[in-house]
């Protein structure tokens with residue numbers, strides 16, 4: 001009886017996400033204050049752009065039917081599949097094998113034929129073929145935004161890039177607009193206001 005109650009309680013709570021986020025964002029910086037967590041490790045904390053926010057962002061970035069979209073750090077891929085329904089080709093890269101596996105299975109299950117997913121470091125992804133890039137991992141550090149900005153040389157003029165919290169600062173990239181949106185990365189827990197930056201090359 002209690003076993004069933006216990007099972008149901010845990011099923012209704014995202015314990016993996018709770019613990020993973022806390023370890024990355026609270027435990028590591030608190031218990032190892034002299035050894036700062038490298039921003040590349042901080043960027044591995046997980047969360048998802050809610051689909052209504054995704055709809056707003058794709059419209060804001062002006063994604064067209066004939067264009068292509070790349071999510072740098074795509075997680076389980078929902079935003080890529082959403083973009084695929086609105087443009088010619090969408091892709092996502094992520095370091096998490098499980099997330100990429102999930103994204104590929106979701107694409108197949110939902111009959112989306114124009115989305116690709118790859119297990120890859122976002123700082124090694126080929127960017128030149130895409131019209132709109134999205135990277136929300138910049139939320140954790142200006143370092144990641146700067147690393148990404150330094151890699152945009154291969155992109156065509158007119159490419160748009162959306163980042164969160166930290167804007168791109170590299171030469172040749174204009175910040176067109178900043179927009180604040182209120183939401184939660186974690187199923188409505190911890191709702192906050194997040195700043196998005198739209199850039200154009």
Ligand SMILES: C[S@@+](CC[C@H](N)C(=O)[O-])C[C@H]1O[C@@H](n2cnc3c(N)ncnc32)[C@H](O)[C@@H]1O
Nearest residue numbers: 043044046047048049073074075094095121122
């Ligand atoms: C906050 S989640 C965002 C997921 C998805 N883009 C969305 O908005 O719903 C950030 C993702 O970036 C991935 N990530 C962080 N650093 C990365 C890197 N260097 N290369 C590839 N993926 C990375 C993490 O594994 C995580 O899945």
